[in-house]
Amino acid sequence: MKPRSKRLVLVGGGVALLVAAVALVLNAFQQNLVFFHTPTEVVAGKAPSGKTFRIGGLVETGSIRREADGITVRFAVTDTAKTIPVSYRGTLPDLFKEGKGAVVQGRLEADGTFRATEVLAKHDENYMPPEAAHAVEQAHKAGATVAQ
Structure with missing residues (x-):
């Protein structure tokens, strides 16, 4: 084989x-890749079915319920316009509270319940994930428009 042919073979193999x-x-x-959706988008059917995604918003006040097994927790996440029921099996973050920002990752079940595999809570008094803050802001704007 000629040197030129050898070079071409090596370059072709490298490419x-x-x-x-x-x-x-x-x-x-x-x-x-995990996409983020608001509760309003999930209710509108814009979330992927059968795939993992994230929902962000506020933990609805009065919605946290602990099951008898001590591990399963049910709560609702809202963007103040729509609410999604969530079921999570595991330990919640210390900062997870009603009325505070949270992002949950998991899948939407056929019955409309979001089966979470991970729960993330805000880290201080002023923080909310940018996507969740934007969703809450958009929901407030939509609510103000409807009220007028």
Whole structure:
């Protein structure tokens, strides 16, 4: 084989390896991508069915109920316009409270309950995830428009 042919084979092999590596990275990224939706979007059917996603908003006051097993907790997340019931099995963060911001990750069940696998709570008095803050702001604007 001529030196020029050897170089072409090596360059072609290197490009093929690079393309394969990029394809694997993009595939892994796509599988781990989790989208954020508001309760209003979920009720409107804009959330993916059968896939993991996040819901953010406020924990509805008076909605936290602990099951007899001591591990399962039921509560509701609202953006002040719509409310989604959530069921979570596990330990809640210390800062998780009614009326405070939270983001839950999981899947929407056929009965409309959001089965959470992870619960994230705000970290101080002024913090709310940007997506949840935007959702609450949009819901307030929509409510003000309807009230007029």
